[in-house]
Amino acid sequence: MTDTADPDVMNIADAVSVSWRPAPDGERLTYVERETGSDTVWEYRDDIDASERVVAFDDRISGRWGRIDWNADGTKLTYTRDGEVRVYDTETGEESAPAPSDAFDAEPRFAPDTDRLAFISGRGAYNDIWTVDADGANIERVTTGMNPHDDKRWSPTWGPEGERIAYVSADDWDGRDWADEAHVVNLTDGTDEKLTTGLSVTSVPSFGPDGDRVAFFAKRVAEPWYRHSEDIHVVDLDTGNREVYEVEASHQYNVQSPLWAPDGDQLYYPVRERGTQQLETVLLHDDSDAKGVTSRITVHDGVFGAGPVHRSADGERFGFVYAAQDAPNHPRTLDVSGGSETQLRDPDTPEGVVVPENVTYQSFDGMYVNAYVYKPADVTPDDPAPTLVQVHGGAHFQFGNGWHPMEQYLAARGFVVVGIDFRGSGGYGRPFQELSMGDWEGGEVADAREAARFARDLPYTTDEVGIYGGSWGGFMTLQSITQYPDVWDAAVEWYGVVNQFTDYEEVDRVGRLLTERDLGGTPDEQEERYHAASSHWRLDDVTTPLSVLHGADDLRVPVNQAEELIDFFEGSDVPFESTIYEDEGHGFRDAENRRDAVRRTADWFDEHLR
Secondary structure: OOEEEHHHHHOEEEEEEEEEEEEOOOOEEEEEEEOOOOOEEEEEEOOOOOEEOOOOOEOOOOOOOOOOOOOOOOOOOEEEHHHHHEEEEEOOEEEEOOOOOHHHHHHEEEOOOOOOEEEEEEEOOOOOEEEOOOOOOOOOEOOOOOOOOOOOOOOEEOOOOOOEEEEEEEEEEOOOOEEEEEEEEEEOOOEEEEEEOEEOOOOOOEEOOOOOOEEEEEEEOOOOOOOOOOOEEEOOOOOEEEEEEEEEEEEOOOOOOOOOOOOOOOOOOOOEEOEEEEEEEEEOOOOOOOOOOOOOOOOOOOOOHHHHHHHHOOOOOOEEEEEEOEEEEEEEEEEEEOOOOOOOOOOOOOOOOOOOEEEEEEEEOOOEEEEEOOOOOOOOEEEEEEEEEEOOOOOOOOOOOOOOOHHHHHHHOOEEEEEOOOOOOOOOOOHHHOOOOOOOOOOOHHHHHHHHHHHHHHEEEEEEEEEEEEHHHHHHHHHHHHOOOOOOOOOEOOOOOOOOOHHOOOOOHHHHHHHHHHHHHOOOOOOHHHOOOOOOOHHHOOOEEEEEEEEEEOOOOOOOHHHHHHHHHHOOOOOOEEEEOOOOOOOOOOOOHHHEEEEEHHHHHHHHHH
C-alpha cells in the first residue's frame, strides 16, 4: 500500500466518473478507476455484491474526468482516447474509431435507442457537434460555428426520441462574446432553435422525460460570474416560456446537468455548502404549496468527485463519485427514496493519513475564514514544524472536505498545512463570492496574509511560513509575495498569472471571460484594474525564495507567464528555480510529472523553511 510520504500518493487508484449500464437484470453502475495514468472500467453487480472489470486501458480515456457512455442495450461503450472517439464492443472485445480525424474529438454520447453517436469535434474552423453511426457510417456535421477551438467544456445531449440535440454555443451579448446560450437542433430538418438570450449557461442542457422541456444551470450575463452558485432555468419548448429557480446549484466543472425525475415533477442537482457538496431537489409541480422549494437528499460530510452525479434510467438510484478528507474518490449509490448511501468499493486509502481539523480564523476586517489544518502526528510544541498555507485554484472554487493527496504528502514530509477558503470562494453564499470581484489583489490576498499570522500563533509551529497554490492559487501566491514579502519565507507557484496584460493576449476563451467579467472589461477598458490584478510590476519587491512550475502547452494560463518570471529572477539575488513540463496543459496530468511536481514543492520548502 502506498504511504502518504511517497510522492506516488498523487497517483493512487481512485474513481473519476460513473455511468449507468443497461443490463438484463437491471441497470448496473459502472465507474472509471484511474491509477498512474491508466484507466479501468468496472461495473458493480448487485447479484454478487462485487465489481467486475469491463475493460482496462494502458492510458487515460475521455480526458480529465474519464467520462463514458453506454448504448441502449449496454453492449457498447463509448469514450475519447488519444483525441478520437472510440467504441468498445463488450461482446467481441474489440475497439474501433468510427470517426477518425486529425482534430480533437470528445464527449461522445449514444442516441437513446440506436447506436448513433453525437460528439464534439474540432475538425473545421470551430468546435461543432457531429453525428456518426457506431460502425463509422453516415458521419454528418450538425452545428456550424458552435464554439471556438479553445472552449472544450461542453457535450451534446440527445432528446428522448433521438431526433434532437441540445447544446451550448458561444454567442454575442451587447457586442461581446460573453454569452453562452442554450440551443436545440432538430436533426430531421436541420432547424436550430436558440432558447436563451443574454445568459451564461453553465451546464449541458437536459431534456425532460417527455422531451417538452429543457433544463440547465445559468445566470444572466449582466450578473457577476458566480461560480458553482447558479440558478436552474426550465424552458418549455412548446410555448417558449422559461421559469427560473434560484437554487444556487453547482455545475461541477460544467459537466453536471440538472437531473429529471421520471415523471418530470422535480429536478436534482448538487450544491456546495461550506466544505461539503450535497444533492438537493426542487419541485416543479403545482400539486402542493412546495413548488420551487428546495430540499436536501444527502447528509454526508464529504464532496462529489469532479464527474457528474447520474440518476439511473428507472429513476430509482443515484450514482456518484464521493470523497472525504480521509477517503479518496470511490463510487457510491443512493436510493432516490432516501436513506443511507451504499459504498461500492473501499477507497485505496494510503497509510499515514492525516485528518485535518476544520477551524476558522479572523481576518483583517473581522470576517472569519474557513480553514483546514493538517497537523503531522509527531509535531508538538516541543518539536514544532514550519507551516505551509495553501491557496486553492479556480477563483470561486473551494478547498473542501474532499481528498487532498498533495496536502497529505506535505504533512507526511513534516509540514503543518493550512488550506484556506479566502473571500471569493464558493460554498459560502453569493455575497462572499462578490467580495473578490473587481478586487483580485485586495481582500483575498490579505486573507492569505492573515492565515500566516494565524499559523505562526499555533502552539506547535515555528515562525517559518510558506505559501503555495496552482492556477488561481498560483496567482494568489505571486500577489502575496509581491505585496507582503516580509510575511512569507518561501513560495511555490503552479501555473499562475503574473501579468494580466500578457496573459490576456494568449489565454483561451474561458480564461479571458473570467478576467473580463470579474474585472469589468478588456485591458483597454479597465487598465487600472488589470494593472492592480498583476504582480509583474512589483517583482522588484520580492525577497521570498520562489519556485515556479508550469506546463508548456497550458491554454488557460499560457507559459508566457512562467517565462516572464524566469526572465526576471534568473540571475537575481532571490533564490529561484523553474520547471517547465513539456506536453502538459493546465494542471499536471502525467503521473511522473505529478510525482515530480509535488516532490519539488516539498524539497523547496525543506530547503528554505527548515
